[in-house]
Amino acid sequence: MTITEKILADHAGVSAVRPGDLVQVRVDAAFTHDVTAPLALETFHRIGVPRVYDREKVILVADHFVPNKDIQTAQQVKKMREFAREQGLRHFYEGGETGICHVLLPEKGLILPGQVIIGADSHTCTHGALGAFSTGVGSTDLAAVMATGEIWLKVPGTIRFEYTGTLPEWVQGKDLILHTLGRIGVEGALYRAMEFTGPVIAALPMHQRFTMANMAIEGGAKNGIMEVDDVTRAWLDERTSGPYRVFRSDPDADYESVVTIQVDGLSPQVACPSSPANVMPVSDVGPVPIDQVFIGSCTNGWLEDLRCAASLLEGRKAAPGLRLVVIPGSPWIYRKALEEGILATLLDAGAVIGPPCCGPCLGGHMGLLAEGERAVSTTNRNFIGRMGHPKSEVYLANPAVAAASAVLGRVAGPAELF
Amino acid sequence: MTIEGNVWKFGDDVDTDLILPARFLNLSDPAELAKGCFLNLRPDFIGRVQRGDVIVGGSNFGCGSSREHAPLAIREAGVGAIVAKSFARIFYRNAFNIGLPLLESEAAAEGLKEGDRVSVDLATGVIENKTSGKIWRANPIPPFMRELIQAGGLVESIRMKTHGARG
Secondary structure, eight states, X not given: OOHHHHHXXXXXXXXXXXTTOEXXXXXXXXXXXXXXXXXXXXXXXXXXXXXXXOTTTXXXXXXXXXXXXXXXXXXXXXXXXXXXXXXXXXXXXXXXXXXXXXXXXXXXXXXXXXXXXXXXXXXXXXXXGXXXXXXXXXXXXXXXXXXXXXXXXXXXXXXXXXXXXXXXXXXXXXXXXXXXHHHHOTTTTTTOEEEEESHHHHTSOHHHHHHHHHGGGGGTOSEEEOOOOHHHHHHHHTTOOOOOXXXXXXXXXXXXXXXXXXXXXXXXXXXXXXXXXXXXXXXXXXXXXXXXXXXXXXXXXXXXXXXXXXXXXXXXXXXXXOEEEEOOSSHHHHXXXXXXXXXXXXXXXXXXEOOSSOGGXXXXXXXXXXXXXXXXXXXXXXXXXXXXXXXXXXXXXXXXHHHHHHHHTBSOOGGGGO | OEEEEEEEEOOSOOBHXXXXXXXXXXXXXXXXXXXTTTTTTOTTHHHHOOTTOEEEEOSSBTBSOOOTHHHHHHHHTTOOEEEESOBOHHHHHHHHHTTOOEXXXXXXXXXXXXXXXXXXXXXXXXXXXXXXXXXXXXXXXXXXXXXXXXHTSHHHHHHHHHHSSOO
């Protein structure tokens, strides 16, 4: 069996599962945020059970439209707060304690290898980077998990992606996943597990693994997953003492297919409008003028992402007329970036720095685009109208490309700065 | 159960941002959500769609975010069913969970045209183009999903299990 199959079999209480099997599995953590929680809480009340299945394992995070952007949002978050209080939930985050759920929860040690994680957000696949089975659902499914602690799932077939070679300078996890999406398309992994393996992944730091697993959904996947190794263990050791179980794919595991990707010679990649699979090397994009650069989100809002951007923006300035928006993924990242002088560097470069939240990524709160405007963004989606006006455009890239583009006022790779 | 209405035809990869833009996500009242349905893609949709109409999509319909607001907005707008070549995974679950039936049929999604009169029989999977007389048979809904629909959706199915009766 593959890692995904082993975790699902374990949590279903059976010795083995095969792709296509329908299984009822135990859930180790279930979370929802200010967009999906209001519907989930309403549905939870309709189900009619008095308490959530486990007050330690049901987690509420206000992260999309916070600090509350308008009266409706304030009302929604109020409902979350009251629910958390009524139910005695251990984990409810808002105000100065909140960050993007997919950054905040692993950082707090709430996600561990071998677990089944269900989140009412499509980018819940992020947590597969820690060797957990983690998938996104809608509000009704989440409410059912809150009530029962279980969910039915179809066991996905697994596609194994093997990355070989050595990563060239400025090429990161973001480029690997964009390049992969460019190859397989937005439904290339529909309903499947994407298992990321190979020597390149083994050498990849944890934040870049999160970036890759984060965008598995952009290929239609149910989950992205990676094996636990020393990098994972070291990352977890700094954040949690919680015991966890490690599952590995058998050498003879049945994969639906294997995709091998040679990374020597790969350059930073850009997903052009309006699909995360419309991918090409940054040098092929051409000198597209841009109005805004956004660095942040559950894809690239990690401390190392800000550090990378700051290393290029040090002593440089965002192009005249260009808006540079930077949002750290969590309060911890914000503080670290402050202590390390990253925020000062970014401010000197002309950045506006937002409070930890999803920000302009989904075009709901802060930093939206006007008609005809273009942005380079370290986020995960560039659908039509995603970041604002339906006639605005988004180019997805890694933080180094974003920083270089900010300086040059057009889509540009970091090599152009030297 | 048969649904009959006019066809609204869409292309491939219709994402949830196109179905319902993020500025509507601070709401949860389905009637309010319906006002934003396809607003960026087809601003005329909400004014003209009629109860029982059928959306016909290409492949990967409903890709993107997990917002259940998207199928809720479609259901509340009056749409009776969606026929598409394929659906994104989370959208598929969400739609059934809230009682919006989906049928997968490449041929029907190919053959049906904007404005055609169509009937969709959920029990048999038969899709009939009343305008041209052509008939297709969709992939049957798996037994597991039929149970869910029979109970009246996921909430009702849990209620039946936890309370022993529907209500």
